[in-house]
Amino acid sequence: xxxxxxxxxxxxxxxxxxxxxxxxxxxxxxxxxxxxxxxxxxxxxxxxxxxxxxxxxxxxxxxxxxxxxxxxxxxxxxxxxxxxxxxxxxxxxxxxxxxx
Numbered sequence: 001x002x003x004x005x006x007x008x009x010x011x012x013x014x015x016x017x018x019x020x021x022x023x024x025x026x027x028x029x030x031x032x033x034x035x036x037x038x039x040x041x042x043x044x045x046x047x048x049x050x051x052x053x054x055x056x057x058x059x060x061x062x063x064x065x066x067x068x069x070x071x072x073x074x075x076x077x078x079x080x081x082x083x084x085x086x087x088x089x090x091x092x093x094x095x096x097x098x099x100x
Contacts, residue, residue: 009035013097014076016040016069023065023080025058025094036097038078040067058094067094074099 008015009032018041026037036057058080065082080094 005032005037008032014038014078023058023060023067023082023094024056025067025078025080026054027057027095029054036078036095038067038069038095 005015012035014036015038017037017039021041022039023041024037024039026039028035058078060080060082063082063084065080068079068081070077070079076097077093078095078097079091081089081091083089
């Protein structure tokens with residue numbers, strides 16, 4: 001994964017992935033300023049908590065959900081949708097990446 005991350009550094013504004021059973025958005029890391037990482041993996045199965053050690057700019061664990069990207073010429077906004085046990089859907093802005 002580190003090799004893949006390094007290959008995208010300086011080329012991509014955001015990496016999209018789905019691995020762990022959580023919703024997570026990570027701000028740029030010291031080794032690659034400017035590149036965000038969004039993990040959307042909680043649609044079908046949910047996990048108990050974080051797997052790694054990197055702090056997330058946004059995270060939701062223990063409930064199903066998904067990430068939605070809103071792309072405009074000026075910004076990329078990551079919206080997180082989660083579903084509580086009572087069926088209530090919550091949408092919140094997880095991150096906003098601006099051009100320039």
